[in-house]
Amino acid sequence: MPKHMSYTVSPERRDTEISLAELRGDSARMAPHWTVPPLTAAAPVHPSLIHGIVVPSASARLVDSMSVYGD
Secondary structure (H helix, E strand, C coil), X not given: CCCCCCCCCCHHHCCCCCCXXXXXXXXXXXXXXXXXXXXXXXXXXXHHHCCCCCCCHHHHHHHHHCHHHHC
């Protein structure tokens, strides 16, 4: 079971920027607590089970109006 970390920021530090070194140090201390699930390949799906995607008409118009997608 992973251990939980608590992080408290002192009142005088709340309004200041954190340095890159502090950020990297915080990340290095948290990294051992992060677990990555094993990579599994997706199972093939029979084409008859794929039914498409429903997109709201406002979203479809927005994408259609973008030159990268609509042209």
